[in-house]
Amino acid sequence: MDQWVDALLGFVGSIDPLTRTLLAGLAMLLETSVLLGLLVPGDTVVIIAALAIEEWPWWLALIGATLAGAIAGESIGFAIGRWLGPRIERWLGRRWPKAALRWARTERYLSRRGGIAIFLSRFLPVAHSLVPLIAGASRMPYRRFLAWTIPACLLWGTAYATAGWLAGGTYRELADRLHGAGYVMVAVIGVFVVGVYLVKRLLSRLEARHLEDDEPAAAERDAAERDARPVDAPSRDERTT
Numbered sequence: 001m002d003q004w005v006d007a008l009l010g011f012v013g014s015i016d017p018l019t020r021t022l023l024a025g026l027a028m029l030l031e032t033s034v035l036l037g038l039l040v041p042g043d044t045v046v047i048i049a050a051l052a053i054e055e056w057p058w059w060l061a062l063i064g065a066t067l068a069g070a071i072a073g074e075s076i077g078f079a080i081g082r083w084l085g086p087r088i089e090r091w092l093g094r095r096w097p098k099a100a101l102r103w104a105r106t107e108r109y110l111s112r113r114g115g116i117a118i119f120l121s122r123f124l125p126v127a128h129s130l131v132p133l134i135a136g137a138s139r140m141p142y143r144r145f146l147a148w149t150i151p152a153c154l155l156w157g158t159a160y161a162t163a164g165w166l167a168g169g170t171y172r173e174l175a176d177r178l179h180g181a182g183y184v185m186v187a188v189i190g191v192f193v194v195g196v197y198l199v200k201r202l203l204s205r206l207e208a209r210h211l212e213d214d215e216p217a218a219a220e221r222d223a224a225e226r227d228a229r230p231v232d233a234p235s236r237d238e239r240t241t
Contacts, residue, residue: 001181005171012052021058024049025065028157030129032073042069043160047189051166054172059165066157067150074149077132077141085137107128110138112210115148122152123203163192 004055012020024046031042033140046066081088090102106127110117121131167188175180 001180001186001218003182005182005185008048008177009168012048015052017052017058017061018158020049020052021061021065023071024062028066028069029073029076031154032070032132042066042199046157046160047164047167051168051185053161053165057221058164059161062161063154063157063166066161067153070153070157072144074132074145074153075142077129078136078145081133082139083136085133085203090197103130103134105139107134109207109210110134112208115144117210118145118148119152120203122149123200124207125200125204143202147180159192159196163189167192204213210213 012228014225015023018183027045046062048060050059053062085188089100089103092103109127113120118131118230120133132145134151167185170188171181171185174184178184
């Protein structure tokens with residue numbers, strides 16, 4: 001294990017720190033842009049880049065790069081949603097029904113939860129790629145969008161950069177004194193990944209009710225209203241026309 005870890009840290013450490021930091025920021029931009037978050041493992045890139053950090057200024061630089069990349073990526077998604085949101089929704093409805101359903105659920109979630117949905121979506125599967133698009137399509141003010149997404153991106157970037165930095169630093173401290181120090185590094189990352197997974201699962205369960213479709217309840221309410229209304233009374237739709 002130690003040999004594999006040495007090889008990994010040697011490769012990552014051979015990359016210029018500035019280049020390494022910029023690549024992490026670029027990965028975050030791609031990870032948060034539109035639906036590329038489903039393909040680009042930005043979190044993995046950030047952790048690997050953080051493994052080679054030996055001085056705290058580069059830790060701060062990595063957090064800054066991930067924050068800038070995440071904000072840029074989500075801003076791109078917001079702008080695309082503002083310009084093309086309705087067209088994207090119609091296209092999904094015709095060509096990709098399952099994605100259209102996901103879009104509708106996320107749109108419902110954003111309308112119910114407002115700004116907190118933007119913050120929490122950073123930690124929810126799939127939603128973190130769709131929410132910027134839908135927020136733009138809903139005509140939400142960009143300043144309000146930023147006010148909620150910046151703290152979430154900062155928390156996310158700090159957590160991943162810190163986990164990688166601590167894991168790499170722990171290995172370097174123990175490598176000369178403990179055989180199998182690589183297992184300790186892997187364990188540190190593993191505990192962090194499991195913790196992130198559990199937090200995401202908890203948030204998903206807590207927020208699930210806000211993603212549910214309430215159309216059945218609405219249909220039952222309309223049926224009850226029809227049963228209680230006199231035969232010659234106008235319906236709700238007739239009253240509004």
